[in-house]
Amino acid sequence: MRELAAIVGPEHVEEAVRVGDTARTGRARARVRPADADEVAAVVSWCYEHDLAVVPVGGGSGYAGGAAPLDAEAVALSLDRLSAMRSFDPGLWRMEAEAGMTTETVARRARESGLLFPPDPGAAEQSQLGGTIATNAGGPHAFKYGVTGDWVTGLEAVLAPGEIVRVGGPVRKDVAGYDLRALLTGSEGTLGVVTAAWLRLVPAPEAQLPIAAAFEDVGAGCAAIERVLASGEVPAAIEYLDEATMEAAGGSLPEEPARALGMRMASGSGGASSYANGRAPFVLLLEADGAREEALRVRDALLDALHEGEGLLGLTAPEAPGDVRALWRWRAGVSHAVTARRGAKLSEDVAVPLDRLREAIEGTLRIGERHGLPACSWGHAGDGNLHSTFLLAADHPGERERADAAAHDLFALALELGGTVTGEHGIGVLKARQLRHQWTPAAVAAHRAIKDALDPKGLLNPGKKLP
Numbered sequence: 411m412r413e414l415a416a417i418v419g420p421e422h423v424e425e426a427v428r429v430g431d432t433a434r435t436g437r438a439r440a441r442v443r444p445a446d447a448d449e450v451a452a453v454v455s456w457c458y459e460h461d462l463a464v465v466p467v468g469g470g471s472g473y474a475g476g477a478a479p480l481d482a483e484a485v486a487l488s489l490d491r492l493s494a495m496r497s498f499d500p501g502l503w504r505m506e507a508e509a510g511m512t513t514e515t516v517a518r519r520a521r522e523s524g525l526l527f528p529p530d531p532g533a534a535e536q537s538q539l540g541g542t543i544a545t546n547a548g549g550p551h552a553f554k555y556g557v558t559g560d561w562v563t564g565l566e567a568v569l570a571p572g573e574i575v576r577v578g579g580p581v582r583k584d585v586a587g588y589d590l591r592a593l594l595t596g597s598e599g600t601l602g603v604v605t606a607a608w609l610r611l612v613p614a615p616e617a618q619l620p621i622a623a624a625f626e627d628v629g630a631g632c633a634a635i636e637r638v639l640a641s642g643e644v645p646a647a648i649e650y651l652d653e654a655t656m657e658a659a660g661g662s663l664p665e666e667p668a669r670a671l672g673m674r675m676a677s678g679s680g681g682a683s684s685y686a687n688g689r690a691p692f693v694l695l696l697e698a699d700g701a702r703e704e705a706l707r708v709r710d711a712l713l714d715a716l717h718e719g720e721g722l723l724g725l726t727a728p729e730a731p732g733d734v735r736a737l738w739r740w741r742a743g744v745s746h747a748v749t750a751r752r753g754a755k756l757s758e759d760v761a762v763p764l765d766r767l768r769e770a771i772e773g774t775l776r777i778g779e780r781h782g783l784p785a786c787s788w789g790h791a792g793d794g795n796l797h798s799t800f801l802l803a804a805d806h807p808g809e810r811e812r813a814d815a816a817a818h819d820l821f822a823l824a825l826e827l828g829g830t831v832t833g834e835h836g837i838g839v840l841k842a843r844q845l846r847h848q849w850t851p852a853a854v855a856a857h858r859a860i861k862d863a864l865d866p867k868g869l870l871n872p873g874k875k876l877p
């Protein structure tokens with residue numbers, strides 16, 4: 411403790427703490443909060459010298475237990491004090507920010523200058539840029555704009571045994587070496603500690619025009635998604651919510667979309683919408699964006715594609731900025747509304763090829779039935795990425811175990827359909843055993859070789875990512 415305090419200052423070291431994320435916490439011998447990259451390097455170097463594990467901790471919004479130490483002697487390394495904007499050149503569409511800046515602050519700073527930082531994972535106010543890069547997080551608008559790594563042109567990181575490296579930078583192209591920037595992105599703190607990133611930005615679209623549409627069943631909704639793609643237009647987002655998700659979250663829909671999607675207002679409810687009077691068996695949430703004229707043109711083409719087939723029950727296309735914001739705010743709260751249904755849930759993030767989406771959505775419900783748990787799913791339909799969820803009452807004996815067994819079946823289903831056990835949240839500790847099912851032994855060995863080369867003592871976030 412004394413030696414760590416000498417590096418970061420006594421007020422920035424705590425002894426015997428619990429840290430982690432939304433999925434899991436663990437005990438650490440100490441938590442340190444360095445002020446800059448040099449202090450991060452000194453902490454990693456000290457841990458390497460003393461054979462102590464180092465667990466990078468961002469905003470703790472992860473869903474895979476990645477920031478939870480597995481070894482009570484570990485040192486948790488919080489990045490929150492590295493929150494400076496090192497440079498911002500709006501005219502050149504780029505910024506260099508430190509890892510501890512929240513994802514929302516990055517997006518807001520860009521927005522204030524008429525620019526867009528497109529990655530939009532749900533917990534943007536809590537998550538940090540470093541954690542968002544370390545999980546290569548996605549979000550609803552990843553369909554058009556890609557995931558976080560697509561917007562990172564360079565990284566500053568501390569590698570073992572405590573060296574600061576810079577790969578890439580403010581250049582938009584760089585093929586000089588192996589792509590270490592991409593390797594560190596999504597590595598979940600197992601190859602190095604990200605201390606800062608150079609980001610590419612784009613001018614913000616002038617208009618964002620969403621459409622919410624209800625369909626009579628999963629088949630009709632999935633057919634509509636394929637028609638949307640075949641239309642040749644590029645929506646910014648293609649999200650879906652199944653019937654049980656709408657049952658949980660539909661009650662908080664703003665009034666107009668609630669009516670349009672067939673969920674009428676309960677009389678005498680004082681303005682609160684109620685699901686009780688209607689159903690929405692399958693809902694799609696699309697968005698057209700761009701210069702206003704272009705966004706309107708794309709939205710019309712999307713509306714045509716939605717209307718063309720069978721099974722459309724109703725739709726709404728809000729235009730007023732307040733209504734658009736309210737719709738997306740509602741979408742951001744869906745996960746919490748589903749949790750509230752029974753008090754707890756196990757929510758996964760498998761992804762499948764788009765033409766297998768319907769099987770994955772229906773398969774999720776069957777798996778829930780088999781394990782005696784209510785199930786639902788919603789997610790980023792355009793990316794084939796499902797948040798397949800099993801609802802639990804935390805105090806009901808045996809439900810947690812049944813949910814784990816259901817998740818196991820879900821991973822098997824995703825792989826059978828040609829997909830992946832995780833499209834967004836990463837492997838962390840929760841899914842580490844799944845990798846052997848997804849990868850061939852040679853692919854697992856290649857990953858192991860990379861880990862051994864960059865972290866020969868195996869002290870960077872041990873027990874995560876690799877089996």
Ligand SMILES: Cc1cc2nc3c(=O)[nH]c(=O)nc-3n(C[C@H](O)[C@H](O)[C@H](O)COP(=O)(O)OP(=O)(O)OC[C@H]3O[C@@H](n4cnc5c(N)ncnc54)[C@H](O)[C@@H]3O)c2cc1C
Pocket residue numbers: 430431432465466467468469470471472473475476477489509530531532533534536537538539540541542543544545546547548549550598599600602603604605745834835838871874
């Ligand atoms: C309500 C909600 C909605 C969400 N929606 C989405 C979504 O739409 N899409 C999506 O992809 N994710 C989503 N997530 C998951 C999560 O928000 C993202 O993965 C997030 O960006 C993680 O950032 P964090 O700073 O909280 O990371 P943490 O949880 O603190 O850490 C995540 C992992 O990154 C490592 N790490 C953290 N900081 C660093 C660093 N500086 N250097 C190296 N390693 C580091 C940790 O060790 C851990 O392994 C959601 C989470 C919540 C709670």
